[in-house]
Amino acid sequence: MIPFLLRRLVQAIPTLLLSSVLIFFVIQLAPGDFLTTARLNPNISPEQVANLERNFGLDRPVWQQYLLWMQNMLRGDFGLSFQYQQPVLEVVWPRVLNSLWLVLLNLFFFYLIAIPVGVYGAVRQNSLGDKAINVVLYFLLGFPSFFLALITIYLILQVRNATGLDIPVGGMTSNNYEQLSTLGRIWDVLKHLLIPALVLAISDAAGLTRVIRGQMLEVMRSDYIRTARAKGVGERSVIWKHTFRNGILPIVAGIGGLLPGLISGAGFIEVVFAYPGITPMLLTAINTQDLYLIAGFTVITTVLLIVGNAISDLLLAVVDPRVKVA
Amino acid sequence: MKKALLVALAMTAGSAVAAPFVWPAAWTAEQNTANKRGGEFRDYTISDFKTFNPFTSAEATSVPDTMAEGTGLFIQDPRNDDLIPYMAAGEPTVSNGGKRFVVKIRQGMKFSDGQPITADDWITTWKIHTDDKVGSNSYDSFFLNKKPITIKKIDDYTLQFDFPQASSQAYVRMAFTPWPDHIFGKAYRAGGAEAIKKMWTLGTPANQIVSPGMWVLSSYRAGERTVFERNKYWGEWNKDSRGNALPYLDQYSYRITSDLNAALAAFLAGQIDAFGPRNADDLAQIKRAIDSGKLKATLLPNVSPQASSQWIVFNWNKASDPAKQKLFRDVRFRRAMSHIANREAMIQLALGGLGSENYFSVYPIFKQQIAAGASAPKYPYNLAEASKLLAQLGYTKKNAQGYLVDKNGKVLEFNLSTNAGNTVREQLGRIFADEAKKVGVKVNFTPIDFNNLVNQLTAKGEDRPFDAILLGLSGGSNIWPFGSNVVPCGGNLHSYNNNSKGTCLTPQESLMTKLYYQGDAEIDPAKRRAIGAQLMKAEGELQPVIYLVGGNYHVAFNERVGGEYPRNLMNAYYGSRMNALTFIK
Numbered sequence: 078m079i080p081f082l083l084r085r086l087v088q089a090i091p092t093l094l095l096s097s098v099l100i101f102f103v104i105q106l107a108p109g110d111f112l113t114t115a116r117l118n119p120n121i122s123p124e125q126v127a128n129l130e131r132n133f134g135l136d137r138p139v140w141q142q143y144l145l146w147m148q149n150m151l152r153g154d155f156g157l158s159f160q161y162q163q164p165v166l167e168v169v170w171p172r173v174l175n176s177l178w179l180v181l182l183n184l185f186f187f188y189l190i191a192i193p194v195g196v197y198g199a200v201r202q203n204s205l206g207d208k209a210i211n212v213v214l215y216f217l218l219g220f221p222s223f224f225l226a227l228i229t230i231y232l233i234l235q236v237r238n239a240t241g242l243d244i245p246v247g248g249m250t251s252n253n254y255e256q257l258s259t260l261g262r263i264w265d266v267l268k269h270l271l272i273p274a275l276v277l278a279i280s281d282a283a284g285l286t287r288v289i290r291g292q293m294l295e296v297m298r299s300d301y302i303r304t305a306r307a308k309g310v311g312e313r314s315v316i317w318k319h320t321f322r323n324g325i326l327p328i329v330a331g332i333g334g335l336l337p338g339l340i341s342g343a344g345f346i347e348v349v350f351a352y353p354g355i356t357p358m359l360l361t362a363i364n365t366q367d368l369y370l371i372a373g374f375t376v377i378t379t380v381l382l383i384v385g386n387a388i389s390d391l392l393l394a395v396v397d398p399r400v401k402v403a
Numbered sequence: 404m405k406k407a408l409l410v411a412l413a414m415t416a417g418s419a420v421a422a423p424f425v426w427p428a429a430w431t432a433e434q435n436t437a438n439k440r441g442g443e444f445r446d447y448t449i450s451d452f453k454t455f456n457p458f459t460s461a462e463a464t465s466v467p468d469t470m471a472e473g474t475g476l477f478i479q480d481p482r483n484d485d486l487i488p489y490m491a492a493g494e495p496t497v498s499n500g501g502k503r504f505v506v507k508i509r510q511g512m513k514f515s516d517g518q519p520i521t522a523d524d525w526i527t528t529w530k531i532h533t534d535d536k537v538g539s540n541s542y543d544s545f546f547l548n549k550k551p552i553t554i555k556k557i558d559d560y561t562l563q564f565d566f567p568q569a570s571s572q573a574y575v576r577m578a579f580t581p582w583p584d585h586i587f588g589k590a591y592r593a594g595g596a597e598a599i600k601k602m603w604t605l606g607t608p609a610n611q612i613v614s615p616g617m618w619v620l621s622s623y624r625a626g627e628r629t630v631f632e633r634n635k636y637w638g639e640w641n642k643d644s645r646g647n648a649l650p651y652l653d654q655y656s657y658r659i660t661s662d663l664n665a666a667l668a669a670f671l672a673g674q675i676d677a678f679g680p681r682n683a684d685d686l687a688q689i690k691r692a693i694d695s696g697k698l699k700a701t702l703l704p705n706v707s708p709q710a711s712s713q714w715i716v717f718n719w720n721k722a723s724d725p726a727k728q729k730l731f732r733d734v735r736f737r738r739a740m741s742h743i744a745n746r747e748a749m750i751q752l753a754l755g756g757l758g759s760e761n762y763f764s765v766y767p768i769f770k771q772q773i774a775a776g777a778s779a780p781k782y783p784y785n786l787a788e789a790s791k792l793l794a795q796l797g798y799t800k801k802n803a804q805g806y807l808v809d810k811n812g813k814v815l816e817f818n819l820s821t822n823a824g825n826t827v828r829e830q831l832g833r834i835f836a837d838e839a840k841k842v843g844v845k846v847n848f849t850p851i852d853f854n855n856l857v858n859q860l861t862a863k864g865e866d867r868p869f870d871a872i873l874l875g876l877s878g879g880s881n882i883w884p885f886g887s888n889v890v891p892c893g894g895n896l897h898s899y900n901n902n903s904k905g906t907c908l909t910p911q912e913s914l915m916t917k918l919y920y921q922g923d924a925e926i927d928p929a930k931r932r933a934i935g936a937q938l939m940k941a942e943g944e945l946q947p948v949i950y951l952v953g954g955n956y957h958v959a960f961n962e963r964v965g966g967e968y969p970r971n972l973m974n975a976y977y978g979s980r981m982n983a984l985t986f987i988k
Contacts (some may be wrong), residue, residue, distance in 0.1 A: 107854070108852055108854040108855045108858060109852075109853070109855065109857060110854075111860060113853070113854045113858070114857070116857055116861045116895065117857050117860070117861075117874075117876070117896070118877070118878060119876055119879055119886040119887070119888055119896060120543065120544075120878050121540070121543060121894075122543045122546075122887070122888060123888065123894075123895040124543075124549065125542050125543050126537045126895075128542070129538050130540070132535075132536065132538045133538075139930045160461075161453045161604070161605065162454060162456070162459040162538075162600055163454070163606075165605060167604070168605075171605075171606075171625055172625065172626070175625070175626075180729075213859025217734055220940055227625070241935075247627075247665075248628075249627055250624060250627060250628075250705075252656075253627065254624070255622050255630075289814045303535045313544045317602050321810060348661060351626075351627075351659075351660065351661050352626075353451075353624070353627050353659075354626075357451075357626060357661060358451070360628070361451070363448060366854075380545050400927020
């Protein structure tokens with residue numbers, strides 16, 4: 078296992094180097110820079126803009142900026158965010174944490190929905206229930222998650238207006254959050270997380286459910302399942318131990334991809350629900366051309382992607398005895 | 404005996420604490436006669452706060468700016484635009500030809516941590532703002548024509564300001580917010596600019612933040628909500644006209660909404676107390692909510708013009724295309740273009756009927772200056788006049804497509820760009836192009852990326868990369884309402900002519916530059932406005948920039964809040980209320 082990890086580490090170096098070059102220069106391709114709006118501000122003199130350019134290092138050629146950035150990054154310094162005038166990691170970390178809660182809850186629901194529904198579809202293939210689920214999933218697959226979120230918000234508002242129930246529609250905490258007890262705070266956050274996490278899980282689960290259903294069906298037709306059944310193995314054991322375990326291999330292989338997903342947030346759901354996660358912040362950073370914030374965050378997710386893939390391979394070896402890491 | 408003791412006590416208290424600043428009753432239409440105190444004013448902002456640090460903050464709505472509310476040696480009276488002593492104990496002693504100001508500071512003022520506010524706080528703040536390594540947004544306000552303004556401490560409660568030349572903006576420049584020397588001074592002396600940049604980041608606990616003003620940070624939740632609470636020491640020197648400590652409110656909070664639509668939704672749901680309606684659509688939604696009884700709020704449309712302008716500028720530096728350069732430099736051409744601009748249609752179509760016509764770089768909201776320059780020439784919508792002027796330029800014949808051609812058969816055309824995504828500007832450009840076509844001018848209108856546009860506009864040299872640009876500017880004060888980098892030749896927003904040497908090309912341009920500096924140095928408001936009037940006249944004649952239209956400012960606030968300005972004091976410049984006098988009914 079250790080040689081495998083070492084090999085992965087060595088492979089990661091050129092990958093990271095190349096991706097960092099790409100990240101940095103692609104960002105630079107966009108016209109203008111962080112100070113473009115300052116140039117149009119009648120209250121800021123050109124001398125001060127030049128001074129800020131010098132302070133931010135924007136007056137240097139792009140390759141010099143890249144080398145400097147690379148040098149700092151090797152020392153664990155991702156640079157300063159222009160907007161916040163703070164190290165990138167300090168800016169990003171609280172937002173990542175917020176996103177993490179949402180994504181974790183979302184994953185919980187995601188698997189909670191996708192696995193049983195997928196298995197059900199395979200076991201009761203072509204039953205009325207299976208067909209009904211298929212129709213719903215077809216719809217959900219075609220729905221962008223943000224649109225589903227908007228519809229949900231509309232429905233919540235109708236319910237709120239009709240019943241007076243205090244169902245949160247956005248944000249992460251209530252206005253009186255500071256006055257709540259620890260337990261109250263946890264409940265408050267959970268209340269806010271619930272709906273966005275569910276919406277996201279439902280819209281995402283559509284894809285996975287279909288994959289599980291297909292995989293299960295394929296495995297169920299194989300010889301060893303028939304053999305197991307013929308030997309008198311219990312139905313529960315056949316489905317969960319023999320079929321399911323073999324059916325989820327491709328899903329395990331994909332788990333590594335979750336790692337960067339954990340910190341890169343829940344995307345537009347965060348924007349629609351005004352959730353203070355990483356996505357709204359990154360969108361602002363892209364808008365204001367906060368170079369190091371975008372680049373730094375992208376590099377972190379790239380690293381996690383590489384680590385996640387390695388973990389995936391390890392997990393696959395655990396689940397599937399045919400696969401060996403060495 | 405008891406009475407004598409009380410009198411003695413009152414007298415000692417009186418000498419230790421200087422007289423408080425009394426907020427004029429006329430600054431509010433609805434006085435708090437019921438003595439209602441407490442409560443929270445719920446405001447909104449569309450972008451998350453980036454820092455608590457007053458020296459690195461660069462946002463439009465910021466934490467330091469909110470805490471700075473209710474500070475400054477002088478404040479502007481919305482009734483007459485005068486600057487009156489505020490943190491200053493009285494009018495300054497002026498000497499040295501209007502260049503030296505000795506200001507006594509009001510005694511008894513304290514920061515929110517109870518430390519007294521003294522001259523040292525001003526000195527430290529000035530030093531840090533003017534350190535170019537800090538990168539403060541206020542850097543420029545401590546320089547006049549690149550020469551520094553110096554500040555000296557005479558004693559703990561006296562400051563001496565020395566200006567390199569007389570300045571109309573002297574009082575405004577002196578009115579910066581003092582930040583605590585016992586916090587920032589200490590850090591600066593130990594670690595210089597780098598230490599200052601590390602102070603008061605978003606990670607700093609709210610209880611370590613100290614404020615000189617009305618509010619102090621109470622809690623901050625990234626991307627959600629930021630709450631300020633009343634600085635109790637501020638009320639010791641700020642009283643209402645009946646002697647009550649201000650502010651009436653206990654808290655002031657910002658909800659961070661992802662955009663203005665979300666803010667409008669929050670206002671309609673009664674979750675925030677005020678909203679700035681942008682357009683007819685916003686107004687209609689609010690009105691519907693009020694009419695249906697869902698929302699109890701006051702809606703005041705068309706309170707004043709916005710403090711901004713939209714304009715078209717022609718590039719005078721086109722060495723690569725001498726014909727166009729000659730055309731753009733010809734005053735008759737630019738006057739014709741002003742005649743083509745159908746400002747009424749622009750207001751009706753692009754602004755939904757809610758706008759004001761602009762003819763000068765001075766925003767129409769700055770009424771006193773506009774009135775002073777009333778006789779300056781304007782070139783309003785008139786296609787016949789435009790055709791006449793273009794005929795004088797040799798454009799008398801039209802081709803088969805209906806476009807004017809010169810004697811070589813070359814079509815009269817130019818490219819006009821604006822920033823893509825700004826729907827109002829895109830509509831203004833289309834209206835302009837449509838009207839131009841009526842007289843036979845071909846306008847190739849293309850919205851492009853904002854950053855590209857700014858790079859083109861601020862490019863320097865003999866051959867700059869654009870024909871014409873439609874854009875807008877905002878910002879500036881009503882004291883000397885001309886832009887320091889807009890009017891004088893060589894300024895980076897002197898966008899019609901920005902040659903490599905930064906020189907003027909026409910006598911009017913030189914005159915405008917001269918008048919700009921003359922007015923900027925004139926302390927007497929009446930004389931200054933007279934200079935402004937001359938400047939407006941030169942600007943009107945030269946038409947270097949074709950000013951089009953600006954939107955109007957509308958006010959909407961929840962019924963639960965009181966203490967707003969009288970209607971005649973509300974405008975886009977002063978806003979709709981002073982927070983110190985705002986109360987919850």
